[in-house]
Amino acid sequence: MIGEFIDGPFWYFALGVFLLGVAWRIFSILRAGIAVDFSVPTGSGAVGAIRAIFSRFVPRRPVRTGGKLQLVAGYMFHLGLFALLFFAQPHVDFIAERITGAGWPALPHWGFILASEIAFAGLILLWLHRLLHPVTRLLSSADDYLGTGLVFLVMLTGCLALAQSFEPLRLIHLFLAELLLIYFPFSNLMHAFTFSISRGYTGATMARKGVNA
C-alpha cells in the first residue's frame, strides 16, 4: 500500500513540485531583469557570459592555495554525484522507464561504485568542514544542513539498496529522493541551476564594462 503510493502518486507529485518549482524560481530571477546600461559597451556581453560560465570551473589562485580541502572535496562530490545520478545503471533504467522512454550508456558496475566512493568522501569532508570551520559554521543556515543531510540520506539509502534484491530498501531510497525533489526548488540546492545565471550575469556585465572578470 505504502509502496504503491511511493512508487506512484507521490513520485508524480514530487516530480511535479520539482519541475514547477524550478521553473518558477528561474522565471522569478529572469523576470527581475537587470538595470539598463546606457554606456557604450566595450565588449560582447554574450561572450563574457559564456567565458565566465566555463572559466570559473577552474579555481583561481587564492582558492587553490587557501581552500584545498574544499576545492578537492567539492570537485569529488559534484563530479561523483553527477556520474551517479545520470550514469548509474539503475538510474538510467529508472529515468528511461519513467521519464524519457529511452536510455543511454551507463557506467560499468565498478565505475558506479568508484563514483559512489568519490561522492561520499567529498560530501562527508565538505559537511565536516562546514561544521568545523568557524567561518563556514557562522555562514551556514539550517537550509544548508537540511539540503546536505537529505542528499546524504538519498545517497546512503541508494548505496544500502545496491544489491537490488529488497523492495523495502528501494522504496526507502525512492521516498527520500522524492522528499529531496520536493525540497529542492525552495533551497540552496537551486544553485545546480542558478550557478550559470549568476556567472553569466557577472560575466556579461563585466565584459560590457571591459573588465576582465
Add this chain to the structure above:
Amino acid sequence: MVISVTREIVRICSLSSALVWLVLLMFSGPGLLWAAPEPQEAGVVPNPGADLWREVRQRTPADTTAGPTEPRDMNVWRELRQRETFGPSAGVTQARGVDSGVLINPFGDQWRQFRMERLLPYGGYLLGGMLLFVILFYLIRGRVPIHAGASDKKLFRYTVFERTVHWFLASLVLFLGITGLILLFGRSFLLPLIGPEAFSVLASASKEGHNLFGPLFALALLLLFVRFVRRNIYQRGDLTWLLKGGGIIGKKHVPSNFFNMGEKSMFWMLVFVGGAIAASGLILLFPVFGQGREWMAISHVAHGIGAVLLLTVIIGHIYIGSIGMEGALEGMTSGYCDLNWAREHHDWWAQRCEERGEVITKSDSSAAKESIPAHEPGLESGEVAK
C-alpha cells in the same frame, strides 16, 4: 552556542552508539548458544545447504555402514576432501578460475568453526567486557575534572583539516563498526528478534554499506597517518606516562607531550591494525586478483580479529574523549583547548606554548578569528606546517 550544540550532538552520538553497543552485546549470549555445535534451535532459519554439508561432514569412515559399499564411501569421501592435501589433488575441470577444481575445501570448515566457536563468543566477551569496564570505571571514578577549573585562556590544538580528518575517520569507524557488528553478530541476536524478512533486509543493507564505505576507511587512515605521524613518534617521557597509568588511575599527575603514550599507541594501533583491517577488507571486497578461498578465509579472520580489537580500544577512546574527561572533546570540536586542561594533561606541550607566547584569551578563539599557526600544533616552530 554552536560549539555547545555540537558538543551536545557529539555527546548524544556517543551515548547512542554506546547504547547500540550495549544492545548488541546484551544479545551476544544467544550468539554463544548459536555458536554451539548443535545449531538446530528455535529461531534459527532452516539452511538446507548447511544441513547437507553437516550430513556429509559427519560421514567419517568410522560411521560408514559395513558391507560392500564401505570402501566406495570412504573413497568418495576421500575424493571429496581432496583439498585436505593442497595442490596436486585438486580435480580437473574445464572451468577456468581460482579453486574451480575444488569440490569441497576442508579449510573452509576450519574457518567456519573458528568463526562460530572462537571469533563470535570471544569477540562478544571482549567487546562486552570493555563496555562493562568503561561503565564501571565511570561509576567508580567519575568524570575526570579540570582540577584548576576552566580558565579564560586557550591553546590552539588542532587545525580545521586535522579535525576534519579525525571526524571523517570517526564517522566511518562508527558506520563500519555498526554494520560490521550486524554482519558478525546479527544472525545470532537480531534474527530471533526481528524475524528473517526484516533481518535479511538489514543484513543486505549492512553488507552493501559496509562494502561501499570500506575503501573510504583506507583513505581516511592514509590522511590520518600523513597528518599526525610526526607528533606520534615515541619520545622521552612516554614510557613514564605508561608506567604511571597515564594519571587516570589514581590522583597523581603525570606529565606528557602533545600526545601522551596512550594516544600515540592508539594512533599506531590505528595505523597497523586499521591498516590490516583495510587490507584484508580489500582482499575480501575484490576477489578478482587470483586470491583463492584460503586467502579469503585468512583475510576474514584477520579482518574480524582486527576489527574486534580496534573497536574494543575505540570504546575506551570514545569514553575518555567525551564523558570520561572534562575538556578533552573541546580541542577536537573547536580546535582550542583550555589552558588548565593542557597544563594538567599535556603540560610539557603547554609549557612550550606558554614560553612561545601562544596562549590566547577566550574571545580571541571565537568564531572567525581562528589563527593559522606558523607551525603544526605540537611541533617546534622550526618545523613549518605543510
